[in-house]
Amino acid sequence: MAVVPVELGGRSYEVRIGKGLLHGAAQQCVPLLRKPRVPIVTDRNVAQHWRDAVESSFADAAIESRWFVLEPGEAAKSWENLRRVTDWLLAEQVERGDHVLALGGGVIGDLVGFAAAILKRGCGFIQLPTTLLAQVDSSVGGKTAINTGAGKNLIGAFHQPSLVLADLDALDTLPDREMRAGYAEVLKYGVLGDREFFDWLAANGKAVLAREDTPLEYAVATSVAAKARIVAEDERETADRRALLNLGHTFGHALEAETGFSDRLLHGEAVALGMVLAARYSARRGQISDADAERVTRAVDAAGLPSEIAALGLGCDGRRLADHMLHDKKMDAGTLPFVLLRAIGDAHVARDVELADVSEFLNEELRAG
Template structure:
């Protein structure tokens, strides 16, 4: 098991990465489970995650006499809504959750975001423990305290910063994921290399087959490396008031626009959108003479080798570049009338560009919609 500490003033927490952590949850999360003695432990779970992993968690808690009160969430971005947030907070209140209690989130990024935001606002803040079951959640969304729901104007526009008290990333869960979900998570793994560690990017490219095959000898150190990179960035810039944390949005401004245009559904998974967004960020960087066309193409080739989408023309979108650029106006990072873009000065060296004109982005997106 690898342990990464997220060092924040007064509220540091651990991210533990390894196979079998759900089976050992009663020990790993003892201090957060013990106060529920005599009451059922509230676990909010993606319906698929409960079906696949619920028995393991149930049996672990039962060894110490604890039972679970389950709340199921439908899979998909549609659950990150006002309606689902209201239902969940009402459910938690009906069960007498107090500010000193901890709610458990079992599933991917959707469940983690929903539960984290609910716990941020419930009685002005209660605790929660993340039990991420997808690669994307284990390397990214379960760590760092960003919690949110979606709005009609865009993705993750309503939320709060609320750190978990513990993250248990059980790598054994990943063996049950469809390959498409694993590849979507792999996109976020590539992101860490591309934004700040060129050697890691090359290593992920080389080891992508082993990662997708859930080889734990490769998976555990790769996940721990990503978490370690994010932990350092979060410790430096918890609330994204500086440029440090903004770098984690590499691929996301372009990607969120594509998600919005495709309806935030299964047509384009978040990780797939991030992969396309990284390709676009690399090509746009080359367009601005920040990196070479060859470097941009190497990003495309690495993602393509991993089976990730690299051409937005393949989406068959019925829109032009202006429509996609307009989606970016609603980006939560926008401010002062401008939209910051995460671009590349080199592979492994991202930076925040605040001088990008959306008209230029629209023209670039028109080119990409018709290319390849």
Template sequence: MAVIPVNIAGHPYEVRIAAGLLARVGEECAPLLRKRRVPIVTDARVHAAWGQTVGASLVAAGFEPAWKVLPAGEQTKSWEHLAGVTDWLLAEGVERKDHVLALGGGVIGDLTGFAAAILKRGCRFIQLPTTLLSQVDSSVGGKTAINTPAGKNLVGAFHQPSLVLADPLALDTLPRREVGAGYAEVLKYGLLGDEAFFAWCEDNGAALMDGDGAAREYAIARSVEAKARIVEQDEFETTGLRALLNLGHTFGHALEAETGYSDRLLHGEGVALGMVLAARYSARTGLMDAGDAERVAVHFRKLGMMAELVELGLNVDGQALVAHMLHDKKMDAGTLPFLLLRGIGQAFLSKDVDLGDVATFLDGQLQGR
């Protein structure tokens, strides 16, 4: 088992990574659970795949699982479901020192974490991430949120989990498309600050996508280590360091907004396209070698993932996509910082990007040139 400490001041916790952890949830979580009845928030798909395993483990450890099963999909990160979860937790008698289990991908983790953050001014929760994206990114670091009509993740809180249990076996139940969406966040860690890991991904990404357990466990651990080191230094994203984790997200969130946060474009697919666009825009402005920029698109294309904006078939222009970006939560005094690249593994935060030039660049990408 890989055990990675996340040394947040006042809120330290561990991320444990090993095959079979979901079958051992009861014994792994037992030291943190104060009551026999344990509330678990999940979605219908995850409950069908893992509900019996997790429930049986809790029962074997002397606990009684209580389930809140939500619809699967990004639309669940809403005011309506946030209210439903908090009302249910109150009805369950959850107290501030109790732990709520979040069993699922990023949607469930974000929603449950936000509910825990606001319930009685903050109760505790444990992340049981079941997607690659949530295992390497959203379950670690304490960002919790819901979406609103104005944009993605605009209402939320920083609220650290008490424990994260990442079981690579959970990925075996996912469609390849979902694994690819998570893989985009894996590659992000190499692209933003670790050229050697980017090269490892180029050599091993196909094996990871095809189910190689060792490759998956290594990639999850390496990604979590990278994120933990950044979050420890900039928990609340005030110094600019944690902002590096948003590489590809400004472009990606705009694409998600344009596609209505639907299954037409999964979050990780938006991040993948966003990283392609960030690299190409960096090359356009002379920051990055064009050949290195194309390595990003080439790699995604070799894995059968979307690598060109034109593939989305959007009936929109660059200015409309830039308009979505103006709702980004990273806006500061009317300026939108962009994550750009000076090379593979050399991301930085730029605060002087010309949004008109970004719109022109996007017009070209939308036309496949």
């Protein structure tokens, strides 16, 4: 097991990464529980694969697990579910010193984390992330949120968990496409700030995607440590540090918006292609070598992630994609902050990017191939 210590929000806690953590959930969580009862929120897909293991682990420790199972999907991050979950936690008589368990992907983590943030002005919660994306990204950093009609993640809070248990076994039941999508965020840590890790992934990415124990644990632990470090440097996103985590996300957001945030393009797939575009755009500005930009493309391609925008058959022009970026909440009025690259492992936030130039670049990319 790898343990990554995290210090955020004036608290310190551990992200434990390894095998068997769900089968041993009770053993891991018991020191944090005050009652012989534990509330667990999950979704139907995760429950199907993992509820029995977690439930019997707690039963063996004479702790009754109480379950709230939501329908899977992004739509679960709603006001309605926030109300249902908080009502249920109140009915379960959860107090401030108690812990709620969030068993699932980023959707469950975000929703349950937010419920915990506001329940009695904040109760404890433990993250049991079951997707690669949740293990390397959403379960670390303390951002919690729901979606509204006005957009994604617009209502939320910073609330740190007391413990994160990233069980690598959980990824065995994760569909391969979701695994690859999460891998895009792993690759992102290498591209934005760790060239050595990028090189390691170029050699070992296939083994990570095949869920080989040792490479998988190393990839998750390295990613978690990278995210924890960057977030700690800029916890509330007031400087440019945390913004580096948005590498690939500005282009990616435009692609997600254009495809209607649908299954046509998963978030991680959009980020992967977004990273390729950020690298190529950086090369066009003379900031990164063509060779490095090409290596980013190859790494994305080798992982079975989309690397060519022309292949998506979007049927729109560059201006339309650039307009989506303007509507992204990450855009400050009047400026277009973009995470660009000087080299693999050396990202920065550029504030002089002109919309017209990006549109032209995207037109060329859309015509290519």
